Each structure stands twice: as structure tokens, then as C-alpha cells.
Amino acid sequence: MNHFERHNESVVIVDIRGVSCCMPPVGEFIIEMRQQPKDTVIELLTDKKEEVEEIKDWIERVHQKTLSVIEETGYWRIFAKKVTDM
Amino acid sequence: MSKRVVIVGGGVGGTIIANLLAKKMRPELKKGEVVIDVISDKPEHFYQPGLLYMLFGLKHHDELVRNEKDLLDPMVELHLHPAVKIDKDKNEVHLKNGVVMKYDILVLATGSRPAPDMIPGLKEGGNWFYELDACMKLRHELVNFKGGKIVLTIGLPHKCPVAPLEVSYMLDEWFRQRGIRDKVDYTYTYPIGRLHGLEPVANFAAKTFPKHGINTETLFNMKEVDVNKKTVTSLEGVSLKYDILITIPPHKGAQVIEDSGLGQNGFVPTDKFTLKMEGSNNIYVVGDTTNLPISKAGSTAHFESDVIVENIASELREGLTPFRYDGKVFCFIETGMTKATYIMFDYNTPPNPVAPSALIHWFKLTYNKVYWLTPMGIL
Numbered sequence: 159m160n161h162f163e164r165h166n167e168s169v170v171i172v173d174i175r176g177v178s179c180c181m182p183p184v185g186e187f188i189i190e191m192r193q194q195p196k197d198t199v200i201e202l203l204t205d206k207k208e209e210v211e212e213i214k215d216w217i218e219r220v221h222q223k224t225l226s227v228i229e230e231t232g233y234w235r236i237f238a239k240k241v242t243d244m
Numbered sequence: 245m246s247k248r249v250v251i252v253g254g255g256v257g258g259t260i261i262a263n264l265l266a267k268k269m270r271p272e273l274k275k276g277e278v279v280i281d282v283i284s285d286k287p288e289h290f291y292q293p294g295l296l297y298m299l300f301g302l303k304h305h306d307e308l309v310r311n312e313k314d315l316l317d318p319m320v321e322l323h324l325h326p327a328v329k330i331d332k333d334k335n336e337v338h339l340k341n342g343v344v345m346k347y348d349i350l351v352l353a354t355g356s357r358p359a360p361d362m363i364p365g366l367k368e369g370g371n372w373f374y375e376l377d378a379c380m381k382l383r384h385e386l387v388n389f390k391g392g393k394i395v396l397t398i399g400l401p402h403k404c405p406v407a408p409l410e411v412s413y414m415l416d417e418w419f420r421q422r423g424i425r426d427k428v429d430y431t432y433t434y435p436i437g438r439l440h441g442l443e444p445v446a447n448f449a450a451k452t453f454p455k456h457g458i459n460t461e462t463l464f465n466m467k468e469v470d471v472n473k474k475t476v477t478s479l480e481g482v483s484l485k486y487d488i489l490i491t492i493p494p495h496k497g498a499q500v501i502e503d504s505g506l507g508q509n510g511f512v513p514t515d516k517f518t519l520k521m522e523g524s525n526n527i528y529v530v531g532d533t534t535n536l537p538i539s540k541a542g543s544t545a546h547f548e549s550d551v552i553v554e555n556i557a558s559e560l561r562e563g564l565t566p567f568r569y570d571g572k573v574f575c576f577i578e579t580g581m582t583k584a585t586y587i588m589f590d591y592n593t594p595p596n597p598v599a600p601s602a603l604i605h606w607f608k609l610t611y612n613k614v615y616w617l618t619p620m621g622i623l
Contacts, residue, residue: 177516177571177591180537181400181441188435188465189400192494193509212437216463220479244467244479 170194173203175233183209184216191222191240198240199225205233213238220244246279247560250337250345252327252500253353254284254312256619257531257545261351263621264553266317269560273319278560281345282316283337285326289315291615292374293542296407296578299373299383300418303612315619327354330504332527349526349556352512354498356403356532356540362494363399365469369476370491373411374403385488386415391427392487397466397476399494400435401511403532403540406587408432408492409440409449410578416456417580430457431484433464445577445587448597452579466491495540497533511535516591517568519552528552538591539573546618547572576608584608 172190174183181189183204190200202213210227217224217238225237249265251258262282272278294308313322323345329338330350337345358374360367371382394415398408412432419425432439432453438446439453439460453460465479469489477483496502497510506512506521513522514534521527530552531545538544548569555565571591578584584605587595598604617623 174537177537180539180571180591182436182443185400185436185441186537192400192465216480219463219481220465 168197169199169201171201171203175203175205182206182212184213187213187236187238188216191217191220191238192244194240196240196243200238200240202236202238203233204236207234210234210236246277247348248279248281248346249349249351249556250347251280251282251351251353252330252337253351253355253498253533254282254286254289254322255353255355255531255545256542257355257533257549258282258284258351258353259289259312259315259619260546260549260621261353261530261553261556262320263315263317263619264549265556266319267621268553268557270319272560279321280319281321281323281347282312283323283325283327283339283345284312285324287312287324289619290376291612293404293407293615294612295373295376295379296410296414297612298376298379299386299411300414300581301383305376310616315616317621327500328503330500330506332504332506332521332524335526347526349528349559351552351556352501352506352521352527352529352533353531353545354501354510354533356401356495356497356510358402358493359496360491360493362496363466363468365471366399366466366491366493369469369471369474370397370489370493372491372493374407374492382488382490386418389424389428389488391424393429393431393485394488394490395431395433395476395484395486396490396492397433397464398435398492399466401540402492402495404575405441405539405541406445406575406577408434409445411490412453412458413456413579414581416458417582421581425457429459431459431461433461433478433484435463435465437462442587442589442595444595445597448585466494495532501533507535516571518555518565519548519569520565528556538571539575541573541575542618543572543574547574576604576611578605578608 297303325339373379439449440446501510514529532540554567579600583600589595
């Protein structure tokens, strides 16, 4: 159980580690952010460091909320919340 | 007691799996030890990539359709009743006609479809070529077009991810042939910060689009279409005027997947190597139905099918499922009306588009004619 589940928030995990030839993390993140209901927390796991900032920029641009970015060994966990419908 | 393999979906993935499995398990089928059923909601099998050519009058409907029954191995049973519920705890598929089919192994091959109603105004204001009627409507719009602004917008997820590039290159040449290219202002948009999900393909487009006079707008995720003002606005706050809005709508999976609680928007959480539904030991997922972050393309379903068939046969004979999918995908990319390139890639090997040539274009046209050998399990 992670921090957000402990606070009774629905968390959707998108794990795209280990796949280098596909839609980049920001694309998968857009798909999930659009299809989940408001107030969902999305946790994206990616091993592409350069895309972390791109995802954070997009979240800000479309008025959603980045909760935290955690660096693990060789990958990053990005937590974001869908705060408005889109 | 025979083992029953039930395949839900009569598209390319479901049909290949049925036919390859019937060939591989012929002795067991003849003895009645294995039974293979395909459930489909329609009697026809439609070659969807042909719609790109129909848009330009280069293919006729009759060339793109065959009876599913004719494509299937005679030892495969076809049930032409839609599946309305899948109960994975009871290993049952419920059909619309009230029949309940028990299975030992289930294959979900239910595909995906454009869902323009996910974006306000898109169904009314947009034109797409991923479905027959919509394709014919767009064809009429284009033939009668005398000039103005064309905007192409793309929703996520969507199938055939190179088709938006292909239609852009082909329209450029088609308008040139008609002598009105200088009157057409064409803008290609893309939802992320480059021109395609695959980086080498995005670089290829960035290099070639200027030569074709194609304008671009990246990070453009459709928010709404105003049919009266003829504008499409993005979540990122950009608004584009259009005379014709061509769109690749965001896609959804099959309703039965959603209704059965197997996956949001009809896409099933799938292990990227085993192609089994996450948390299940006897449900495989193929093609567009998976939630994998790879191209939703016919070739994806084709290559996945090979792995699924090997694992099902191995499981039925030995109780083992040792085969793994490596993410292999192959796509032709038309770069005009007379040339094409192609890409081939897997989970860890990026694509590398080769220089476009007439030879590759003719190869694609040839494949369009012999496609039927693919679902039959021959090619």
C-alpha cells in the first residue's frame, strides 16, 4: 500500500519500464489521465529520465497536479492527480 | 473430456489464432480432444488498412471484404452471435442469443474502434477514414474541396499509428495531381511533443514534412470542436480553424470487455511477454484489445498470434507456456501515391525508416491483395 492508497485515493499504476520502442511515457500518461475519473491519482513508472520533466510540464499546462516525483534505482515514479475533468 | 478454446473476435488476430491452432492441433481436433470456437458479431471479415486506399478511390468495398466462414479452417466452429458478458470466474462467455459457452482457454480478440463521441463536437465536425461510412463521407468532402484549411487531429489511443502520416503524404500528392495544392493549407497535429510516438518515425516526419508543405502543431490534444465556428481547440489552449477537419478519433475497445469488468475503455491489462490477461492463467489477449504501449496494428496482432498459438498448444499438450512475445511490429508507410517506406521494431530495437521507394510501395499494394492469406494462417 502506498501513500495515496493509505489516504483512500484511487491509484492507477502505469508501468512502462523496459519498453523503449513505443509511445513515450507522456503519451501513455495522456491516455490514462484522459480516461480516468476526476480525483484519480496516476502513478507512472518510467526508466526514461528525460521524459519526467516533459510529463510535469504537460500536467501543469493542462491544469492537473503533480504530487511527487520519486527517484528509485534506475527508474522514476511520478504521482499526479486528475483535479479537473478534461 | 475435450478441452475447449474459445476466441472472442473474428478480426485478424482471432482468425489467425483459430486457423493456426486448428493446423497445429489437427490430431487432437480429429479425435475430439480439442474444440475451437470463434465468436463474432458479424459474418464479414473486413481488411481495415484498405480504407486508406478507398479514400482516394483506389480500392472498392468488395475488394476489402470476405466471409469470415470462408477464411476459417473447416474444423473451427463459428458462432455469429455477439458476446455480451464474459465471466472469468466461471470460465463462461454469454452470447446475445442466450447461449452460455464454457471454456478452458479464452482468447480476447475484440479489437478497438474509433470513439469520436469522447470529444465534444468531434462526431459532428470531424471526418475520419477508419470506418467505412465515415471514409466515404470524407472522400466526398475531399473530391468536392476547392481549397482552404485542412487540419488533421489525432486522439489517443488509436490504431494504425502510421496512417495519419500516410494520409498526409498521400493528400499532398493527390492535391498536387488535382492542381490545387497551392490552395490547400494543411496542418498535421500530434498529441505529444514530436510528430509521432516512435522517435525515429517522428524524426523522419520532421525531415520530410517541409518538402510536402505540411504544417505541424505538436502537443495538441483535442478538447472540443466548435462546429459553427469551425474550430478545434486543444487541452493545451491552442485553437485551429478548419474547412475540413480530418481526425483519428481516440479509440475504445469492445463494450463486452467494459461490461464484464475486464478493462477500462475496453482495453485489457495484459502481460507484455506472455500476452495473458494480468491475474489470469487461462485468458490470452491479442491485438488492439491489450493495453500494451505498442502499436495497435494488424502486424502486431499477427506476431502476437504466433506466440499465443504456440503457448496454447504447448499448454494443452504439456502444461507449459514457455513462449514470449518480444514486441515485434512491422508497418508499411506510404509516403505519397507512388512511394513507401517501412518500419520494423520490437520492445528494445527501434525502427529505422529506409529511404522511400516505388518497390516498397508496390510491395504494400501486393500485400493488400494477398492479405487474405494472413488470417488464413498461410502468410
